[in-house]
Amino acid sequence: xxxxxxxxxxxxxxxxxxxxxxxxxxxxxxxxxxxxxxxxxxxxxxxxxxxxxxxxxxxxxxxxxxxxxxxxxxxxxxxxxxxxxxxxxxxxxxxxxxxxxxxxxxxxxxxxxxxxxxxxxxxxxxxxxxxxxxxxxxxxxxxxxxxxxxxxxxxxxxxxxxxxxxxxxxxxxxxxxxxxxxxxxxxxxxxxxxxxxxxxxxxxxxxxxxxxxxxxxxxxxxxxxxxxxxxxxxxxxxxxxxxxxxxxxxxxxxxxxxxxxxxxxxxxxxxxxxxxxxxxxxxxxxxxxxx
Amino acid sequence: xxxxxxxxxxxxxxxxxxxxxxxxxxxxxxxxxxxxxxxxxxxxxxxxxxxxxxxxxxxxxxxxxxxxxxxxxxxxxxxxxxxxxxxxxxxxxxxxxxxxxxxxxxxxxxxxxxxxxxxxxxxxxxxxxxxxxxxxxxxxxxxxxxxxxxxxxxxxxxxxxxxxxxxxxxxxxxxxxxxxxxxxxxxxxxxxxxxxxxxxxxxxxxxxxxxxxxxxxxxxxxxxxxxxxxxxxxxxxxxxxxxxxxxxxxxxxxxxxxxxxxxxxxxxxxxxxxxxxxxxxxxxxxxxxxx
Numbered sequence: 001x002x003x004x005x006x007x008x009x010x011x012x013x014x015x016x017x018x019x020x021x022x023x024x025x026x027x028x029x030x031x032x033x034x035x036x037x038x039x040x041x042x043x044x045x046x047x048x049x050x051x052x053x054x055x056x057x058x059x060x061x062x063x064x065x066x067x068x069x070x071x072x073x074x075x076x077x078x079x080x081x082x083x084x085x086x087x088x089x090x091x092x093x094x095x096x097x098x099x100x101x102x103x104x105x106x107x108x109x110x111x112x113x114x115x116x117x118x119x120x121x122x123x124x125x126x127x128x129x130x131x132x133x134x135x136x137x138x139x140x141x142x143x144x145x146x147x148x149x150x151x152x153x154x155x156x157x158x159x160x161x162x163x164x165x166x167x168x169x170x171x172x173x174x175x176x177x178x179x180x181x182x183x184x185x186x187x188x189x190x191x192x193x194x195x196x197x198x199x200x201x202x203x204x205x206x207x208x209x210x211x212x213x214x215x216x217x218x219x220x221x222x223x224x225x226x227x228x229x230x231x232x233x234x235x236x237x238x239x240x241x242x243x244x245x246x247x248x249x250x251x252x253x254x255x256x257x258x259x260x261x262x263x264x265x266x267x268x269x270x271x272x273x274x275x276x277x278x279x280x281x282x283x284x285x286x287x288x289x290x291x
Numbered sequence: 292x293x294x295x296x297x298x299x300x301x302x303x304x305x306x307x308x309x310x311x312x313x314x315x316x317x318x319x320x321x322x323x324x325x326x327x328x329x330x331x332x333x334x335x336x337x338x339x340x341x342x343x344x345x346x347x348x349x350x351x352x353x354x355x356x357x358x359x360x361x362x363x364x365x366x367x368x369x370x371x372x373x374x375x376x377x378x379x380x381x382x383x384x385x386x387x388x389x390x391x392x393x394x395x396x397x398x399x400x401x402x403x404x405x406x407x408x409x410x411x412x413x414x415x416x417x418x419x420x421x422x423x424x425x426x427x428x429x430x431x432x433x434x435x436x437x438x439x440x441x442x443x444x445x446x447x448x449x450x451x452x453x454x455x456x457x458x459x460x461x462x463x464x465x466x467x468x469x470x471x472x473x474x475x476x477x478x479x480x481x482x483x484x485x486x487x488x489x490x491x492x493x494x495x496x497x498x499x500x501x502x503x504x505x506x507x508x509x510x511x512x513x514x515x516x517x518x519x520x521x522x523x524x525x526x527x528x529x530x531x532x533x534x535x536x537x538x539x540x541x542x543x544x545x546x547x548x549x550x551x552x553x554x555x556x557x558x559x560x561x562x563x564x565x566x567x568x569x570x571x572x573x574x575x576x577x578x579x580x581x582x
Contacts, residue, residue: 005311005320008328009304016300029296030337037299037332041325046317 001255003048004273011040011053018061018194022070032064050273051223051252058193059220069192071164078118078165078195079204081125085116086168086205088127089134093172099179100148106173107144107266108134111285113169114162114247115268119195140284147264147289150242153181158240159211160187160224162247162267167197168205170246173266175210177244185236186211190229191220196249223253237261248274255290262291292546294339295564302331302344309352309485313361323355341564342514342543349484350511360483362455369409369456369486370495372416376407377459377496379418380425384463390470391439397464398435398557399425402576404460405453405538406559410486431575438555438580441533444472449531450502451478451515453538453558458488459496461537464557466501468535476527477502481520482511487540514544528552539565546581553582 019032039060043053062068089109096102112133116125151157157177161167170186177184186207189196202214218230224245226234237243243263245254251265251274265288269275275282310323330351334344353359380400387393403425407416442448448468452458458479468475477498480487493505509521515536517525528534534554536545542556542565556579560566566573 005307005317005324008324009300009307012303013300016296020296026296026337030335033296033299034332034335037328037335041328041332044321044325044328046321 001049001252001274001277002046003044003050003053004276007050007053007273008040008044010271011044011050011057012036014054014194015057015061018058018070019065021074022061022065022067028065032061035060035064049252049256051221051249052225054222054249055193055220055225055228058222062192071192071195074119074195075164075197075201078163079168079201081118082113082165082168083205085125085130086113086172088130089169090172090175092131092134093176099176102176103148103173103180104144105134106176107147107287108137108139109169110173110246110266111139111268111287112137113166114266115285116166116169118163118165137285139287140280141278141286141288143264143289144287147242147287148180150262150264150289150291151177151180151182155182155241156239157182157184157242157244158187158237159184159244160217160246160250161197161202162250163195164197164201165195166246167201167207171205171207171210173244174207178210178212182242183212184210185240186214187233187236188214188216189220190216190218190233193220193222196222221253223249223251225253226257226259251278258290262289264289292340292543292565292568293337294335294341294344295567298341298344298564299331299335301562302335302341302348303327305345305485306348306352309349309361310356312365313352313356313358319356323352326351326355340543340547342512342540343516345513345540346484346511346516346519349513353483362483362486365410365486366455366488366492369454370459370492372409373404373456373459374496376416376421377404377463379421380460381463381466383422383425384467390467394439394464394467394471395435396425397467398438398578399428399430400460401464401537401557402430402559402578403428404457405557406576407457407460409454409456428576430578431571432569432577432579434555434580435578438533438578439471441553441555441580441582442468442471442473446473446532447530448473448475448533448535449478449528450475450535451508451537451541452480452488452493453541454486455488455492456486457537458492458498462496462498462501464535465498469501469503473533474503475501476531477505478524478527479505479507480511481507481509481524484511484513487513512544514540514542516544517548517550542569549581553580555580 015036218233219228221228306327510519512519
């Protein structure tokens with residue numbers, strides 16, 4: 001998808017927030033903001049892909065501030081909370097008496113992981129509330145049955161993750177996919193970008209215990225940017241039967257170019273432009289298969 | 292006052308809103324956003340004055356979109372509502388039995404005018420609610436008694452207005468100032484900028500019926516920018532005994548340079564940077580004399 005006019009506000013606001021996280025030096029902050037404005041002036045056009053601009057922005061922030069991973073501590077905090085909540089959610093999923101039901105609920109769990117903001121403290125996450133959210137969060141689009149039918153035994157699935165914290169919830173769905181007989185390669189980002197999960201986060205939540213393999217995109221891009229991914233990732237992508245793509249960044253990029261592969265998007269449409277592009281209300285939870 | 296880092300977000304958001312108001316042409320909108328980003332990249336620095344950046348931004352929007360007055364209809368709507376509400380407020384002020392009490396209440400009315408967003412429909416403004424707001428809106432700083440003492444008979448007061456709509460409330464205070472024996476020159480903006488009141492708006496609310504004279508700043512700047520005002524305005528400013536300055540734009544500029552004149556600021560500190568500069572909480576109503 002391409003940017004809407006309003007994306008420029010979000011691109012700047014998230015940039016300023018990232019710059020503040022990256023450095024306490026006010027002079028450097030102003031310099032980084034100025035460089036970011038220059039970047040946006042150059043790159044913001046009706047043909048731009050928002051996630052691509054996000055990648056350029058995050059690279060600029062890391063370079064100007066000299067901080068290689070501004071969201072490091074957010075990711076740690078998110079993983080800790082994510083693991084704690086996911087272990088409860090997994091118990092609920094395990095209580096279902098068929099793998100088909102476990103799959104449907106695990107899809108909801110993965111979307112729920114995209115909904116929860118793990119890096120914001122003070123949420124109430126009692127087991128009752130979690131189970132209620134898991135069972136009652138309305139899916140505005142629910143293609144989970146079609147996705148289930150697309151997964152035969154031995155199916156090669158590439159599961160592209162989104163954020164740290166959330167990745168603990170992804171592990172539940174990856175486990176059920178493996179249980180269904182699929183061979184799941186989980187792909188995290190190849191380098192720090194925003195609070196997106198990297199290899200460190202995948203290992204922290206034990207993703208390697210359930211997935212057939214854990215790989216990376218080979219780059220620090222938001223989403224799946226085929227101009228930046230590694231040869232290894234591209235080969236894995238092209239050799240897969242189904243792509244599972246979590247979150248908005250993966251949607252923004254893969255909706256532009258998915259190399260003819262079927263993609264199952266699992267996300268919450270947190271902003272107007274993504275929601276409009278999918279055709280749902282802002283804030284909608286979506287399990288959408290594009291074949 | 293100078294910008295804070297966070298001002299860049301507001302400068303862009305208000306710019307995008309103005310660009311949307313100014314033109315329906317999406318291509319022109321993107322071009323204007325890009326030019327605005329360039330402008331901010333060039334001008335946004337710790338030494339910049341936010342209102343000055345606002346002036347440059349509004350000039351750019353008018354130029355790129357070819358719309359000389361993007362807020363024209365907002366101003367008309369605001370004046371219509373402002374006049375209706377101000378006539379009720381004026382009756383409440385008139386019921387006070389001394390000119391001193393009328394002055395104190397008229398100061399509050401002027402601040403209330405700065406608080407109300409006249410261009411946003413759907414507010415409830417019953418007479419009861421208006422009178423309640425007038426009497427109970429807390430002033431975090433209230434120098435109205437000191438201001439009263441500064442106004443002798445024949446005192447020359449320059450009253451610099453802020454927005455359309457609000458100007459109908461200013462008229463009440465201007466009337467009481469004249470009643471106190473002051474000679475009030477009311478200065479509106481010399482050309483369209485944001486929803487700030489211009490000569491047309493002053494005449495629309497009948498300001499010329501109560502003020503000794505109505506003049507303009509001679510320019511389309513936000514606030515009082517001594518590099519841009521006309522000779523006529525500057526002379527009037529320098530020949531005045533007291534400046535009354537409404538709203539944040541006038542505060543942002545005059546707090547940088549007030550040419551040694553005593554200034555009475557009447558405003559609501561609607562944003563963090565202005566509130567911090569004054570030393571009050573965000574959202575505070577203020578009647579502040581700086582001598």
